Amino acid sequence: MKFLVFALLLVAGANGKVFERCDWARTLKEHGMDGYKGVSLANWVCLTKWESSYNTEAVNHNSDGSTDFGIFQINSQWCKEGHSISSNACNLGCSELLADNVDKAINCAKRVVQDPAGVSAWVAWRVHCKNQDLNPYLDGCHL
Numbered sequence: 001m002k003f004l005v006f007a008l009l010l011v012a013g014a015n016g017k018v019f020e021r022c023d024w025a026r027t028l029k030e031h032g033m034d035g036y037k038g039v040s041l042a043n044w045v046c047l048t049k050w051e052s053s054y055n056t057e058a059v060n061h062n063s064d065g066s067t068d069f070g071i072f073q074i075n076s077q078w079c080k081e082g083h084s085i086s087s088n089a090c091n092l093g094c095s096e097l098l099a100d101n102v103d104k105a106i107n108c109a110k111r112v113v114q115d116p117a118g119v120s121a122w123v124a125w126r127v128h129c130k131n132q133d134l135n136p137y138l139d140g141c142h143l
Helices: 002-013 021-030 041-052 094-098 103-114 123-129
Strands: 059-061 067-069
Touching (some): 021 041, 041 123, 067 094
């Protein structure tokens, strides 16, 4: 019986943490993301909704051979993945972007948005968030 419970816990944890929208908005706000480099909280919530559906363990393999990791879907050019050659500007292993503790992912997103492309580095932001009404992403969150 102990083995079955352990196995179920292992499987349950395999999908990472999936934040509820308002919990995620609060987490971002607590980490100083509201207005960081001119990017509103609603923009961050929208971006991560479309990039990962707020899932910390989201992984996407791109056609160019790179991989996007975590709740922000940060590209492997920003982190160290195996023996790949990357700038590793976030100074961490890509697997660290998949942790339920989102501190490192948020710090890396802050680094990415400092790049000249800014928030436009994220395709999902350009497609789904740019010049859109973002009020629904914070509605009812009581921030």
